[in-house]
Amino acid sequence: MTISIDNFVKTIYKQSKLSEADTRISTVAGILNITNSAVTDMARKLALKNMVNYTKYKPLTLTESGNQLALKVIRKHRLWESFLYKTLNLSLHEIHREAEHLEHLTSDFLANEIDKYLGNPSTDPHGDPIPTINGEIEKDVSQILLSEVNAGYTYEISRLSSSDKEFFNFCYSNNISIGAPIWVEKQYGHQKMTEIRIENNKILLNQDFTKFIYVKLLD
Amino acid sequence: MTISIDNFVKTIYKQSKLSEADTRISTVAGILNITNSAVTDMARKLALKNMVNYTKYKPLTLTESGNQLALKVIRKHRLWESFLYKTLNLSLHEIHREAEHLEHLTSDFLANEIDKYLGNPSTDPHGDPIPTINGEIEKDVSQILLSEVNAGYTYEISRLSSSDKEFFNFCYSNNISIGAPIWVEKQYGHQKMTEIRIENNKILLNQDFTKFIYVKLLD
DNA sequence: CAGAATAGTTAAGCTTGCTAAAATATGTAA
DNA sequence: TTACATATTTTAGCAAGCTTAACTATTCTG
Numbered sequence: 001m002t003i004s005i006d007n008f009v010k011t012i013y014k015q016s017k018l019s020e021a022d023t024r025i026s027t028v029a030g031i032l033n034i035t036n037s038a039v040t041d042m043a044r045k046l047a048l049k050n051m052v053n054y055t056k057y058k059p060l061t062l063t064e065s066g067n068q069l070a071l072k073v074i075r076k077h078r079l080w081e082s083f084l085y086k087t088l089n090l091s092l093h094e095i096h097r098e099a100e101h102l103e104h105l106t107s108d109f110l111a112n113e114i115d116k117y118l119g120n121p122s123t124d125p126h127g128d129p130i131p132t133i134n135g136e137i138e139k140d141v142s143q144i145l146l147s148e149v150n151a152g153y154t155y156e157i158s159r160l161s162s163s164d165k166e167f168f169n170f171c172y173s174n175n176i177s178i179g180a181p182i183w184v185e186k187q188y189g190h191q192k193m194t195e196i197r198i199e200n201n202k203i204l205l206n207q208d209f210t211k212f213i214y215v216k217l218l219d
Numbered sequence: 220m221t222i223s224i225d226n227f228v229k230t231i232y233k234q235s236k237l238s239e240a241d242t243r244i245s246t247v248a249g250i251l252n253i254t255n256s257a258v259t260d261m262a263r264k265l266a267l268k269n270m271v272n273y274t275k276y277k278p279l280t281l282t283e284s285g286n287q288l289a290l291k292v293i294r295k296h297r298l299w300e301s302f303l304y305k306t307l308n309l310s311l312h313e314i315h316r317e318a319e320h321l322e323h324l325t326s327d328f329l330a331n332e333i334d335k336y337l338g339n340p341s342t343d344p345h346g347d348p349i350p351t352i353n354g355e356i357e358k359d360v361s362q363i364l365l366s367e368v369n370a371g372y373t374y375e376i377s378r379l380s381s382s383d384k385e386f387f388n389f390c391y392s393n394n395i396s397i398g399a400p401i402w403v404e405k406q407y408g409h410q411k412m413t414e415i416r417i418e419n420n421k422i423l424l425n426q427d428f429t430k431f432i433y434v435k436l437l438d
Numbered sequence: 439c440a441g442a443a444t445a446g447t448t449a450a451g452c453t454t455g456c457t458a459a460a461a462t463a464t465g466t467a468a
Numbered sequence: 469t470t471a472c473a474t475a476t477t478t479t480a481g482c483a484a485g486c487t488t489a490a491c492t493a494t495t496c497t498g
Contacts, residue, residue, distance in 0.1 A: 002455090025475075025477090035457060037459095042456095105320040113309065223484080245445060
């Protein structure tokens with residue numbers, strides 16, 4: 001497996017979680033920053049290798065072995081993030097940036113040694129779950145995207161699932177961090193905005209934020 | 220810079236230290252496990268990029284910028300070895316194997332963070348010097364290859380500069396480790412063998428070992 | 439110093455992972 | 469339901485990093 005293939009299946013994996021219907025050629029091309037034809041090309045090649053299901057003009061999906069590869073890459077990514085965070089004390093943005101590269105040249109052996117060192121953590125510093133060595137990933141159904149929660153309740157932030165520097169800068173400045181309690185004041189359906197109250201500050205978040213923040217209902 | 224280029228300049232750098240005259244196309248090809256024509260090809264391309272000095276039929280040498288790139292790669296390699304050794308407690312053979320991959324996808328930023336974490340070490344766990352961020356590398360003239368020392372003196376082992384698993388297995392079994400004192404009984408010039416005494420055991424080492432073990436004279 | 443052995447070069451060709459441009463299919467709005 | 473906009477596919481082509489095979493230069497040996 002090459003770095004290109006790693007990134008290709010990882011992208012399909014993640015995009016499928018967001019929207020199966022929108023895991024289309026042009027969407028994947030946009031994320032990977034390559035042309036549509038390069039994506040069509042790769043999709044065909046990976047279909048031959050039984051990693052991807054490809055039907056002309058249809059959204060892309062992963063086969064079971066494509067799925068397992070994606071989970072392996074994500075596992076390595078999140079283990080690196082955890083490891084660099086713990087040892088070197090880098091920021092959430094920096095660990096992502098470095099892990100994005102290291103994930104591709106990491107042996108299963110090394111990933112497992114890092115996992116052992118960390119005590120087999122279930123999540124990384126962003127709160128994202130770390131797939132196990134067997135390719136299982138925990139789906140915590142109690143976690144909901146902030147863009148989709150009901151207004152009028154208090155929640156606890158459980159994941160900051162972004163990779164963008166500005167995102168984390170904003171979160172840091174506004175005390176949006178994992179474990180912090182927030183009150184959801186109102187959801188503006190049409191404008192796709194969410195009004196929250198955190199430490200007595202009122203903040204209006206758009207989907208650039210609320211699609212990356214997961215919360216749990218506090219009872 | 221690509222992984223191929225990293226490995227190419229690293230190989231020329233290391234081979235040049237062993238023997239400038241024998242830093243030839245076929246020698247480099249043998250080390251990289253590619254054909255002579257692939258080496259000629261790459262040498263030409265890197266000559267255009269001003270990394271390598273290439274004259275037909277002559278040994279390869281690095282330009283100043285090729286040298287700097289090689290030192291950067293070696294720095295990252297040795298920092299990774301040191302970091303994995305310290306945190307994960309891997310063996311000398313394992314750290315080499317993993318660093319061999321990681322060195323290529325490591326940002327200067329990350330290398331510097333690792334360096335800071337380790338307290339700017341001057342050598343890695345093999346005893347090999349770590350180039351500085353400015354591309355300087357310490358040459359300790361008091362260190363001599365075991366293949367070249369005079370018999371009849373006691374030395375201290377200062378470097379085990381190999382990457383071979385069997386090499387380290389043998390060293391481990393015979394208490395050959397950094398810091399250990401050894402008595403050099405005899406040098407057999409013709410057969411290229413060295414007879415040493417370590418912890419009252421007499422061992423005859425050939426050049427597969429003595430070309431990778433550096434020692435310092437104990438006074 | 440000739441000739442053989444060895445090393446190096448050149449040429450042609452392959453795969454991977456892309457791009458650009460042209461052709462075609464799909465979806466949508468009038 | 470046509471017509472257009474958009475998405476996708478197809479075709480041609482390129483650079484990197486290789487290989488194999490044929491050819492040529494260098495070096496070693498007798």
